[in-house]
Amino acid sequence: MKLPWPLYLAWKQLFPSQRKISFFSLLAIVGVALGVNVMIVVIAFMQGFQEKFKSDIIDAQGHARMIPVNPQGRSMDVLSSLGEKDEIIGISSYVQGQLLLQNRDYNSIPFAIGLEPDSCSEVLPLNEFLKQGHSVMDSHDAVDLTPSPTTDALEDEVVFISLEVANRLGVRPAAILQLLDENKTGLMDGEDGRIEVRRLDPFISSGEWILEILGSNRIMIREVISNFETVRKIRDGVIDLGYGNPVFEIKKGSKPFLPGMIFRYQCFRSSTIEVYSPSMIEKAKSDEMSPPYEVRVGGIIEVPWQGFHSEVVLGTARFMQVMKNQRDSADGYYLKFSDELARDEVKLASICKQLEGIWSDNWVVIPWFVENAWFFELLQFEEYLMILIMIPIGLVAAFAIAIALMTSVMRKIREIGLLVAMGAGQISVGFIFCLQGLIIGTLGAFLGCGLAIVFIHYRDQLMSFIVEQIAGEDGQVGVSQFYDFYSLKVNYPWESPASLINFLSFATFAIMVSTVAGLLPAWRAARLNPADALRSE
Amino acid sequence: MHYGVSESKESFVLLTEGLRKSFSFGNSKIEVLHSVDLTLKKSESLSIRGDSGCGKSTLLNLLARLELADSGSVYWEGKKLNASEKPSTHEISKRASFLGVIYQSYYLIPELTVLENVLLPNRFLDRVDSTQRQRAMDLLEKMGVLDKQNQIPGKLSGGERQRVAIARAMINYPEVILADEPTGNLDERTGGEVMDLLLQSCVEEETSLILVTHNPKFARATSRSSVLQDGTLNEV
Ligand SMILES: Nc1ncnc2c1ncn2[C@@H]1O[C@H](COP(=O)(O)OP(=O)(O)OP(=O)(O)O)[C@@H](O)[C@H]1O
Numbered sequence: 001m002k003l004p005w006p007l008y009l010a011w012k013q014l015f016p017s018q019r020k021i022s023f024f025s026l027l028a029i030v031g032v033a034l035g036v037n038v039m040i041v042v043i044a045f046m047q048g049f050q051e052k053f054k055s056d057i058i059d060a061q062g063h064a065r066m067i068p069v070n071p072q073g074r075s076m077d078v079l080s081s082l083g084e085k086d087e088i089i090g091i092s093s094y095v096q097g098q099l100l101l102q103n104r105d106y107n108s109i110p111f112a113i114g115l116e117p118d119s120c121s122e123v124l125p126l127n128e129f130l131k132q133g134h135s136v137m138d139s140h141d142a143v144d145l146t147p148s149p150t151t152d153a154l155e156d157e158v159v160f161i162s163l164e165v166a167n168r169l170g171v172r173p174a175a176i177l178q179l180l181d182e183n184k185t186g187l188m189d190g191e192d193g194r195i196e197v198r199r200l201d202p203f204i205s206s207g208e209w210i211l212e213i214l215g216s217n218r219i220m221i222r223e224v225i226s227n228f229e230t231v232r233k234i235r236d237g238v239i240d241l242g243y244g245n246p247v248f249e250i251k252k253g254s255k256p257f258l259p260g261m262i263f264r265y266q267c268f269r270s271s272t273i274e275v276y277s278p279s280m281i282e283k284a285k286s287d288e289m290s291p292p293y294e295v296r297v298g299g300i301i302e303v304p305w306q307g308f309h310s311e312v313v314l315g316t317a318r319f320m321q322v323m324k325n326q327r328d329s330a331d332g333y334y335l336k337f338s339d340e341l342a343r344d345e346v347k348l349a350s351i352c353k354q355l356e357g358i359w360s361d362n363w364v365v366i367p368w369f370v371e372n373a374w375f376f377e378l379l380q381f382e383e384y385l386m387i388l389i390m391i392p393i394g395l396v397a398a399f400a401i402a403i404a405l406m407t408s409v410m411r412k413i414r415e416i417g418l419l420v421a422m423g424a425g426q427i428s429v430g431f432i433f434c435l436q437g438l439i440i441g442t443l444g445a446f447l448g449c450g451l452a453i454v455f456i457h458y459r460d461q462l463m464s465f466i467v468e469q470i471a472g473e474d475g476q477v478g479v480s481q482f483y484d485f486y487s488l489k490v491n492y493p494w495e496s497p498a499s500l501i502n503f504l505s506f507a508t509f510a511i512m513v514s515t516v517a518g519l520l521p522a523w524r525a526a527r528l529n530p531a532d533a534l535r536s537e
Numbered sequence: 538m539h540y541g542v543s544e545s546k547e548s549f550v551l552l553t554e555g556l557r558k559s560f561s562f563g564n565s566k567i568e569v570l571h572s573v574d575l576t577l578k579k580s581e582s583l584s585i586r587g588d589s590g591c592g593k594s595t596l597l598n599l600l601a602r603l604e605l606a607d608s609g610s611v612y613w614e615g616k617k618l619n620a621s622e623k624p625s626t627h628e629i630s631k632r633a634s635f636l637g638v639i640y641q642s643y644y645l646i647p648e649l650t651v652l653e654n655v656l657l658p659n660r661f662l663d664r665v666d667s668t669q670r671q672r673a674m675d676l677l678e679k680m681g682v683l684d685k686q687n688q689i690p691g692k693l694s695g696g697e698r699q700r701v702a703i704a705r706a707m708i709n710y711p712e713v714i715l716a717d718e719p720t721g722n723l724d725e726r727t728g729g730e731v732m733d734l735l736l737q738s739c740v741e742e743e744t745s746l747i748l749v750t751h752n753p754k755f756a757r758a759t760s761r762s763s764v765l766q767d768g769t770l771n772e773v
């Protein structure tokens with residue numbers, strides 16, 4: 001195939017024979033590339049944040065929430081028809097409301113959600129939230145061995161609260177520390193045998209536990225305050241003394257346990273909270289004082305999604321029903337679908353619509369993205385704003401290219417006349433300049449995409465470098481608290497369609513803009529009178 | 538300079554009838570060409586002399602259809618073209634194979650090597666291949682600049698550049714070469730050498746030549762000579 005000659009000349013003017021590249025082309029291409037790179041990277045990061053928020057949000061509130069259109073419409077029979085739906089892989093009902101929590105003089109009025117202990121972890125990653133909220137006490141002579149609580153601990157007298165509520169009330173869940181005082185066996189190096197705590201239920205009482213190795217297979221367990229004492233076999237591995245006591249787990253190391261070894265543990269009971277509900281006020285009005293309900297703090301939860309109620313208490317559905325004086329009915333259901341379906345917003349929306357149809361629109365089914373639509377609109381707005389800000393940057397590049405090509409037309413005016421005299425069509429001569437814009441745009445776009453991929457690849461190194469320069473070495477921690485650059489998943493174009501679209505659209509934008517920039521010089525060149533051009537100085 | 542009754546217009550490669558051209562600036566108008574009739578047969582060479590500013594370059598531009606006349610016609614190989622109308626696309630595409638042009642300034646494309654410059658008119662006809670490449674090398678050899686084929690024009694002397702320009706004008710086996718003071722920028726001796734090469738190649742390739750020159754010696758070297766004066770062309 002023969003290269004059309006305008007393309008040939010356009011290429012040669014950018015990359016002249018006997019020289020690798022003209023200075024102008026290099027500047028122009030690098031300019032376009034940098035612009036494309038910046039635009040792609042900014043949007044890729046924004047998409048990364050969006051993705052992160054999205055996955056946090058999807059997890060935080062279930063994939064969809066089903067609520068009755070009027071409160072009288074709620075009845076239990078929806079559950080059976082929901083269960084028949086193949087798409088739904090988890091259902092759990094909830095009861096919600098507002099409660100007043102009190103610990104001594106401290107009060108909090110968090111949003112309260114009652115969950116089904118058996119099924120709530122199917123729809124909400126509560127164990128994950130508990131793990132996030134679990135904090136470890138720091139001490140030089142003790143080690144916090146408290147295991148992260150799980151939803152297994154959830155029962156009618158136990159609640160999980162958010163960190164804000166815990167701080168406001170000054171309460172904490174149960175904890176257990178291993179004391180590392182002298183003469184006692186501490187945590188030795190990794191090879192030694194250890195005795196850890198497998199479970200610590202919310203009803204543990206405070207106390208001091210001493211575990212002493214008696215022989216090769218015998219261990220004595222003693223609680224100092226209650227003076228309880230028993231001997232168990234080491235070989236059993238787990239020492240479960242029943243509810244209300246810590247469950248110890250013996251982890252053998254490569255060195256054997258020796259008789260006389262002593263392990264000492266300090267146990268702290270979980271705080272109790274007094275709970276008042278609006279229904280109690282109703283009773284109080286009719287002079288029926290009812291005592292506050294007492295619950296234990298089973299764990300602290302932290303939901304990664306900031307839009308979630310920051311002050312929240314989670315209890316059992318039954319607890320909430322009692323609190324609200326509302327028997328055997330749910331305020332709604334959390335639904336869970338497959339991850340794939342949950343992320344496919346179009347499909348999920350249509351399924352939700354379909355579900356609504358089953359109960360002749362007596363229920364609404366709200367998918368996660370509708371529930372948090374305000375937030376996604378905000379993110380979208382931010383992204384559009386960014387694009388809007390960046391488009392002028394692209395146009396600046398276009399102007400630069402247009403000016404450079406225009407100068408080139410002026411400089412080459414006699415050459416243009418000669419080309420026509422030698423038999424070139426004038427439109428084709430114009431094409432030379434338009435094609436130069438196209439070539440610059442295309443090469444710049446490719447280079448820019450390449451740069452963007454490199455940038456995304458080394459984003460962690462780049463970010464930590466930048467943050468370190470600005471905030472100093474200590475600043476890293478502070479910055480990453482708010483902007484989670486390090487764990488941010490930024491997709492390469494081959495990983496997600498959104499990223500591909502991002503790359504393609506900015507590349508296309510650059511190519512189009514540079515080509516358009518070449519149009520004016522091209523038009524100028526095509527309109528030249530060849531005789532005048534030949535005569536010009 | 539009139540063709541006989543027996544000679545039809547088809548027997549001329551290039552012919553004009555009543556070419557008129559005037560330029561106006563503001564409200565003054567100068568008539569540069571006042572009814573120019575010119576004939577040129579195949580293999581013929583015609584020199585045109587005349588005072589500076591008498592319209593020689595203008596005439597060549599009209600012949601090449603790069604400029605519009607006020608009235609009159611130009612015949613390319615017997616085909617009548619209205620000189621006062623814009624050239625048709627057919628004419629434009631024909632220009633590359635019909636005409637070769639050489640100017641006082643050499644106008645080589647600075648980004649292309651010597652060889653690529655010579656082959657450029659060929660690209661307009663979309664026929665660059667190994668035979669054409671060979672033809673370009675032959676021409677460069679004939680012009681004595683084959684060793685410069687991969688140089689860029691910026692590194693050549695004026696005489697060398699004009700030799701390259703001649704090779705470029707000849708690459709497509711044009712019917713007519715229009716040369717506008719091709720030795721104007723060269724010293725006497727180099728000019729003589731270049732002119733010899735031009736005339737000799739035109740004879741060898743049976744190409745017609747219109748040579749605009751101030752040098753009477755060169756003007757005599759062509760098969761016919763003419764003078765442009767007061768807007769008309771007179772054979773001498
Ligand atoms: N585009 C134009 N506008 C106005 N006047 C023009 C234009 N082109 C040429 N002329 C005038 O026409 C006249 C003839 O110009 P031309 O270039 O043909 O002269 P020439 O015979 O080639 O002169 P020289 O020997 O110096 O090259 C000149 O007086 C010039 O000023």
Ligand SMILES: [Mg+2]
Pocket residue numbers: 593594595717
């Ligand atoms: Mg002239």
